[in-house]
Amino acid sequence: MSDDVQKTDGALAEDGLISRRSLLPILGAGALAGWGGLKLEKAGRRPDWLSSVAIVKAPGYSAELAQRILEGVKTCGLDVRGKKVLLKPNMVEFDKNTCINTDVSVVAAAYEVFRQLGASEVRIGEGPGHRRDTYDLAELARYRGEISKFDQIFTDLNRDDVTPIEGTAELGEIYLPNTALRADLVVSLAKMKTHHWAGATLSMKNFFGVVPGSIYGWPKNHLHHIGIPASIVGLNRIFGRRSFAIVDGIVGMEGNGPIQGTPKPAGVLVMGSDLLAVDATCCRIMGLNPQQVEYLQLAGPLGNIEPERIEQRGERIASVRTDFRVIDHFGYLRLEA
Amino acid sequence: MPPAGANSFLGTRLDFLARTQNPDGGWGYFPGKQSWMEPTAWAAIALRGRPEADLAWAWMLGLQTADGSWRPGPNIRVSSWVTALSVTISHSRNEFGEPYKRGLHWLLETYDAESSLKVRALNAVGVDTGRNPDHKAWPWKPGNSAWIEPTAHALTALKLARKRLTLPEIGTRIAMGEAAILDQRCSDGGWNYGTNHSLGVALPSYPETTGLALLGLEDTRTDLSKPLEFAQRLLAERQGRVASAWLTIALRLHGKTVAESHYPELASNGDVLVTALEAMGVAGGAYQVLKTGDSQ
DSSP states (O other): OOHHHHHHHHHHHHTTSSOHHHHHHHHHHHHHHHHHHHHHHHHOOOOSSOEEEEEEEOOSSOTTHHHHHHHHHHHTTOOOTTOEEEEEEOOOOOOTTSOOSOOHHHHHHHHHHHHHTTOSEEEEEEOOSSOSOHHHHHHHTTHHHHSTTHHHHEEEGGGSOEEEEEEETTTEEEEEEHHHHHOSEEEEEEEEEEETTTEEEOTTGGGGGGSOHHHHOTTOHHHHHHOHHHHHHHHHHHHGGGEEEEEEEEEEEEBSTTTSOEEEEEEEEEEESOHHHHHHHHHHHTTBOGGGSHHHHHTGGGSOOSGGGEEEEESOHHHHOOOOOBOGGGGGGBOOO | OOOOOTTSHHHHHHHHHHHHOOTTSOBOSSTTSOOBHHHHHHHHHHTTTSHHHHHHHHHHHTTBOTTSOBOSSTTOOOOBTTHHHHHHHHHHTTOOSHHHHHHHHHHHHOOOGGGSHHHHHHHHTTOOOSSOTTSOOOBSSTTSOBOHHHHHHHHHHHHHHHTTOOOHHHHHHHHHHHHHHHHTBOTTSSBOSSOSEETTEEOOOBHHHHHHHHHHTTTOSSOOHHHHHHHHHHHHSOOOHHHHHHHHHHHHHTTOOOOOOSOOSOOTTOOHHHHHHHHHTSTTSGGGGGOOSOOO
8 A cells, every 4th residue: 555545544534534443444455455466466376265155046036035145144154243244236227127236125135134143234335337316226226215224324335435545456546435445344235137348247346336436437437448357356356355245146137238138037146255256156057158258267366266166055056047148249158058 | 596595495405505514614425424526516506605605615726736627525636527617616706816727728638538549540440439539528537438427517617718718729629528418419319428329229318417418508509409308308207306406407507497396305315416406406596607608
């Protein structure tokens, strides 16, 4: 981390806007990201640990959803007692004719589960990439109506107070929302979708939503100029080590995703602490080859992508595989049936 | 400014803004949060003529950088689109000193990525980049693509500057910026946030960016009767608060009659930006600061 960044953090603390205690995880995140990126890039090697990914069948957005999520979280051995948890859904845009966003039932169920598991704080935060009016979007997506006291537990990450992070080789210095930086655990509550630029958008790409529009604009165009794959990897260097993924594949999106595709029921929730392994598993469920998805390839040092290094818990991939249609450009991603 | 009774639509909003100003003179996006340029600019316009606006302007001046641009916030080292808001406020305060001149110069010298040599070369060899490189418009931050919102605010600032300056480059950039906006109109009649198609697929318009596009196109020579009718239809339907506010401001600037707001109550989440824009949009209200032509 640069002296300038530390100086800025110090100024925030002196202004009383961030307590020195709350700065520790922020400084830690920056240091970890910088160290992690440097070490892994130089080494250029795969992790020496195996990853666990839970696949849980969930045929619909029913009242049993909390039980299904709890089952998956426990299967992965996640301990959230005493931790500040930020749930980061995928809420980008609203179209009543399709299913762009993480379903409200999944967000509400995850909120209850993490509270039950003893998290000291559970918040929900998102910074939509396309729409300025986050609260209106939350209303349309039914978050505001169906999640109790939503306004009190929600942070608009596009307009949150920020801290500069000297993050990674990919991103350089980047300003990120304090709500995300202060969280001990960020849960990427992603939607299982195809993506017309990236091939697929899952738990790793979901971190685009933490980049503040108040600085980088809508639709986070700064990240597109850096490059989508590099930006995904950079953001995951910062957040990946203290993240957990829950991917809503109950009804995903195929075709011209992430906005204009069509609903595709897959009937699964996919969970795990290694976001790369979770996304690789989601790709295989969708009938896509994760080793051909550029950002997953680039993210190699951050987690596991090879099937032999991922321990699948719960359902087997073959039993839930649901091939998602992709636009012609991404035909090369298709796995053999 | 119209009378603002304590319990009126305008009065409750101005009172909220006055109560939530930070001690440094700025406003956060939400009460108690760190000050940012954007909510401060709109709150200062809504409260124009009052001491709170003077305090806000003093704070804003401290955010100007050496290159003439304004930063989005005090701890943020990024030149930004909010420069246009500062130039507009400076104009409204009749302050035309060095900060104004340097801000105006920065706006005139800032282009989108689409007008770069690389993109021009791609267009020249027949690659469809989706944009006309001759339509130089404005990005959120230098080096990025042009979008409707930063272009609209830059156009407002330049059109106000045109009222008192005769620099030919002001007229040139206004013409280019207007062309960029008109070129990206969606097939449904309004505007998306930046482009009207992606990978050959038509994109739908958004109500807030339709309002902002019409803001940037105030005083244009182009016939806007159809998009204005479209904006009126949008406003008659249920929209979010940001969209309603921008559609209201834009329609009033174009001389259209606007019905009462769908949202008589203050935003329950304490949204400063929404509150300021709603206050600006009342009949005879502070939206007139953004008035660049004679359409009323």
